Amino acid sequence: MKAQSSAMIEAGAAIVLRNVNHWFGDGEARKQVLFDIDLAIARGKLTVLVGASGSGKTTLLTLMGCLRRVQDGSIALLGTELRGATEELLVSSRRRLGFIFQAHNLHDSLTAMQNVRMGLEVHGAEAMRDWRDAAAHVLTTLGLGDRLDYLPAKLSGGQKQRVAVARALIGNPDIVFADEPTAALDKDSAALVVGMLKRLGTERGTTTLMVTHDTRIIERADCIVALQDGRIVDGSAVG
Amino acid sequence: MSGLLEAIFERLTGRLPIGWLQLAHNKMRLAAALAGVAFADILILIQLGFLGALIESTKFPYRQMNADILLSSSDMNTLADSNPLPRQRMYEALAVPGVSAATPLYYGRIDWKQADGTIRTLDTFGLDPTQLAFKTPGINAALDLLKLSDVALIDSRTRNVAKSVFTDIDAGKALSFEARGRTLSVAGTFVIGGGMTTDGYLIVSDQTFLKLFPQRVAGAPNHILLRLEPGADRDAVTAELRERIPQYDTVARSLETAMAKDTAFQTTQKPVGVIFGFGVVIGIMVGCIIVYQVLSTDVADHIREYATFKAIGYPQSFFLGIVFEEAFILAVFGFVPAVIITTGLYAIIAAATGLPLDMTVARAIGVLLGTIAMCALSGAVATRRLAKANPADLF
Numbered sequence: 001m002k003a004q005s006s007a008m009i010e011a012g013a014a015i016v017l018r019n020v021n022h023w024f025g026d027g028e029a030r031k032q033v034l035f036d037i038d039l040a041i042a043r044g045k046l047t048v049l050v051g052a053s054g055s056g057k058t059t060l061l062t063l064m065g066c067l068r069r070v071q072d073g074s075i076a077l078l079g080t081e082l083r084g085a086t087e088e089l090l091v092s093s094r095r096r097l098g099f100i101f102q103a104h105n106l107h108d109s110l111t112a113m114q115n116v117r118m119g120l121e122v123h124g125a126e127a128m129r130d131w132r133d134a135a136a137h138v139l140t141t142l143g144l145g146d147r148l149d150y151l152p153a154k155l156s157g158g159q160k161q162r163v164a165v166a167r168a169l170i171g172n173p174d175i176v177f178a179d180e181p182t183a184a185l186d187k188d189s190a191a192l193v194v195g196m197l198k199r200l201g202t203e204r205g206t207t208t209l210m211v212t213h214d215t216r217i218i219e220r221a222d223c224i225v226a227l228q229d230g231r232i233v234d235g236s237a238v239g
Numbered sequence: 240m241s242g243l244l245e246a247i248f249e250r251l252t253g254r255l256p257i258g259w260l261q262l263a264h265n266k267m268r269l270a271a272a273l274a275g276v277a278f279a280d281i282l283i284l285i286q287l288g289f290l291g292a293l294i295e296s297t298k299f300p301y302r303q304m305n306a307d308i309l310l311s312s313s314d315m316n317t318l319a320d321s322n323p324l325p326r327q328r329m330y331e332a333l334a335v336p337g338v339s340a341a342t343p344l345y346y347g348r349i350d351w352k353q354a355d356g357t358i359r360t361l362d363t364f365g366l367d368p369t370q371l372a373f374k375t376p377g378i379n380a381a382l383d384l385l386k387l388s389d390v391a392l393i394d395s396r397t398r399n400v401a402k403s404v405f406t407d408i409d410a411g412k413a414l415s416f417e418a419r420g421r422t423l424s425v426a427g428t429f430v431i432g433g434g435m436t437t438d439g440y441l442i443v444s445d446q447t448f449l450k451l452f453p454q455r456v457a458g459a460p461n462h463i464l465l466r467l468e469p470g471a472d473r474d475a476v477t478a479e480l481r482e483r484i485p486q487y488d489t490v491a492r493s494l495e496t497a498m499a500k501d502t503a504f505q506t507t508q509k510p511v512g513v514i515f516g517f518g519v520v521i522g523i524m525v526g527c528i529i530v531y532q533v534l535s536t537d538v539a540d541h542i543r544e545y546a547t548f549k550a551i552g553y554p555q556s557f558f559l560g561i562v563f564e565e566a567f568i569l570a571v572f573g574f575v576p577a578v579i580i581t582t583g584l585y586a587i588i589a590a591a592t593g594l595p596l597d598m599t600v601a602r603a604i605g606v607l608l609g610t611i612a613m614c615a616l617s618g619a620v621a622t623r624r625l626a627k628a629n630p631a632d633l634f
């Protein structure tokens with residue numbers, strides 16, 4: 001019975017982790033930060049990762065996001081095994097993902113439009129047709145319709161973060177990874193962004209995995225995964 | 240303007256000209272980088288200009304010689320340092336099938352003292368006025384005058400001499416000056432042009448030459464000029480000459496070969512040539528260091544942005560593209576002002592020294608390509624810093 005239910009979850013899973021362990025450092029300084037992680041992230045859902053500082057949330061996120069190499073265990077991302085993957089495979093896998101960082105990380109020489117464009121250009125010439133319309137549309141949806149040609153230096157912190165969200169979403173990613181993205185956002189903006197991610201989940205099946213402490217977002221999550229000292233203590237679905 | 244260039248770049252490459260946008264964003268750094276590249280290019284172009292002038296001026300007298308083959312002393316390096324060789328070689332050469340004429344050429348150096356006490360050094364050729372040793376119209380028109388004792392013809396391009404001196408001579412007012420204890424009467428002018436080792440040229444008859452240089456003898460000229468019969472195979476005749484003429488004192492070479500050997504010696508063995516070559520190397524090094532500094536600082540300043548692009552899924556080639564784009568921009572936009580400034584400097588130096596400094600298309604293109612290569616090389620080294628862009632550090 002139990003085996004069957006976990007198989008069902010995995011059928012609808014965007015990411016499946018099996019026995020993932022992770023260490024930092026070498027020799028004496030070597031320290032294990034993730035222990036036997038077994039996890040399935042549901043497709044099209046907003047999953048929130050919670051846990052105390054240092055519990056391993058970011059490490060887990062970067063492993064799933066192909067930003068770190070899997071040391072032990074297995075991670076299947078959209079059906080692709082990441083353990084032992086080549087650099088090329090990791091890079092091409094990342095093109096199916098969207099990243100929203102804590103810092104906006106916008107390029108200060110590029111306008112809002114151009115920064116957003118960078119999320120599309122990576123997909124090649126085909127994707128670049130009508131990029132102006134697409135970029136303007138996402139930015140407008142995020143309330144930046146009158147800031148399209150502004151350089152980051154001319155934008156507020158919240159506006160910059162919304163440009164970064166637009167950059168992550170314009171390429172229609174299958175999975176969005178966000179690490180405390182709302183830190184720089186005001187309440188309304190945070191609600192706008194979360195609403196948009198949830199809508200993308202229902203409309204396009206976009207999966208979102210977010211690290212946050214923000215209770216208003218946790219309330220709206222489909223699933224919550226809690227980490228404690230590198231172990232999953234609660235992987236329950238909500239609602 | 241830059242908007243148009245950006246649009247063209249996008250059209251060609253399908254991507255944003257991020258390198259350009261980055262450079263343009265930091266105007267101070269861009270200006271400093273372009274000034275640095277321009278400075279290096281000016282340095283290189285000036286040195287190449289001098290090197291070119293050295294080569295060009297070395298060729299001047301050869302180009303005027305009415306000869307197919309030149310016999311010189313076997314240890315000759317430059318036109319001026321050929322030791323006297325036996326005139327007997329001339330008769331031996333004339334016996335070789337295909338050789339139609341031969342004439343000896345004597346070389347010496349004369350100091351022409353000016354009214355203000357300064358000296359013009361004149362490379363002086365003594366020639367047989369019954370033969371056409373040179374093609375120079377000014378010389379050949381005055382061969383009969385040269386037959387008179389102590390008559391000379393002077394190079395009207397002689398450095399640092401008022402033009403009026405030569406126009407007066409051409410107008411029939413013979414110029415006299417004391418040299419080597421004799422009074423030379425300059426009765427005409429011709430055009431050759433001075434170089435790094437001489438201010439100009441003087442032509443006298445062989446008889447006058449031997450009076451000016453009493454230690455020299457008619458039986459031992461410095462060079463022997465040979466002309467070939469029409470249709471004769473120069474290489475075959477040269478080979479035959481080498482067979483027949485003793486190699487221990489004489490070398491037979493086509494005029495072009497002799498000229499090429501001379502310029503090669505001047506540019507690689509003589510200190511001036513080596514110094515100019517070294518100047519070019521210094522210029523390249525300065526350029527490389529400046530461009531490396533600018534590009535590696537630029538990469539370091541954008542390491543977070545690059546890490547973000549890596550996270551988004553851009554491959555390594557994308558980042559190399561940005562750095563090379565910047566290198567190319569620095570090369571081209573640094574080169575353009577350099578070539579304009581150097582053309583002006585060439586004109587100033589040429590006016591001051593009489594040296595043949597010209598901005599040739601070949602040199603300009605060569606330096607442009609070299610600058611692009613130099614910048615690309617520096618860019619390639621600067622891209623090593625890209626490895627520091629680790630997207631995992633962004634979270």
Ligand SMILES: Nc1ncnc2c1ncn2[C@@H]1O[C@H](COP(=O)(O)OP(=O)(O)OP(=O)(O)O)[C@@H](O)[C@H]1O
Nearest residue numbers: 024025033051052053054055056057058059060227
């Ligand atoms: N690059 C690294 N090198 C060595 N140790 C690291 C590195 N990154 C993280 N760690 C350690 O791994 C553990 C987990 O860190 P991680 O950043 O994943 O925690 P977190 O849950 O994201 O914390 P926070 O809420 O503060 O962001 C911590 O003990 C941290 O010190």
Ligand SMILES: [Mg+2]
Nearest residue numbers: 057058059634
């Ligand atoms: Mg963290």
